[in-house]
Amino acid sequence: MKKLNLEIKHDRRGSNSVKWDHKDFIDSRASDKALPLWLSDMEFKVADEIIDALSKRVDHGFFGQSMPGQKYFSSIEAWYHDRFSWNIEKDSIFYSPGVLPAIGFAINSFTKEGDGIIIQPPVFYPFAQLIEENGRKVVNNNLINDDGYYYIDFDDLEEKAKDPNSTMLLLCSPHNPVGRVWKKEELLKIIEICKKYDLTIFSDEIHCDLTRKNVRHYPLMSLGAYDKIAAAVAPSKTFNVGGLPIAQIIIDHVDLKDRWNKETYGKHFIRFAPPLDMVLCETAYSHCAYWVDEVMDYVEDNFDFIVSFLEEKLPQTKYKKPEGTFLAWINFGAYVNHKDLMDILITKYDLLIEDGIVFGQPGDGYFRLSIACQRDILEEGLNKIVQAINELQEQ
Ligand SMILES: Cc1ncc(COP(=O)(O)O)c(C=O)c1O
Incomplete structure (x- = not known):
């Protein structure tokens, strides 16, 4: 068993990193020295096996068009079988240059203009954007917030699904940003409703490998209760390679497959896949399970650290660690006005975290912190929040 040293800090500035070099992407007021606890991008260096395999492939010196081969399919099939008892057929695996582009393709191939697509806010904000910009209607099935x-x-959900104009549910499972890992009964209930009203489900499962100890993620398709489903999985979050454009879209349903092919290949000529991404997937899924397991242990400890830090310094936040993701979703409303805190954190304390409102109206009052980082970075960020709250309370 390898033991990674996850305490090592890495200087990522100057690498065109969105998280470190393009903070203005999320807040134009962010200074160069702002500590970035935003964006779901980890501060842990990628597994050696991946770096070695990519280097070897680069040394080969040829980067002509490539297509997924047997090794690629087998590595994916084995990963999902071993981790989730999910048997994926080779013919059901489709390449996409990312999950978000896949959502755009799915919207266009499985629904028609003007259709309603259900989402569950507060939810990953590009969902609403992709629906609207593709000429469909966002139908909000807000989550119920029971003290966090x-x-x-x-x-x-049933009311919204019943509307004949609603034709698709865009599910986030596990859920970003609230960190729920949906229980089997919840997923079966979702299926029951969607089946009753003939809705297609697009299940974004990009965070499936990032669950807490003893929390189990159930791939929606593995439940076998419905086949009008397309699911998205990817190595990006799991192995911290979000900048490499690859996701696997899993579709069993014959008609959905046909529509998907018409959209991706027919309209966009997506047929080939980047050669480095093939190597990345083969290596990550075949040899790097230890890496994500160790990283998730560290993330679990980070969440425990946040819980005790807040219990001690800001007990009224009543924070509980999420079941999945490496994102903390926290409300400091018991102490200060949310907007004031956001302003002072960015303008005076140089801390960049995300405002919950961007995840939809039900996210108002919350912050999202990306916490897959070295513990002292996390502690520095939390201390900045405490200082900012103290200052606001003294005003
Ligand atoms: C739920 C969810 N879907 C999709 C993505 C992005 O996927 P990609 O970079 O493959 O487009 C993210 C990234 O944070 C995410 O949280």
């Missing part, structure tokens, strides 16, 4: 723990409002 979130549930699906099934009555409301």
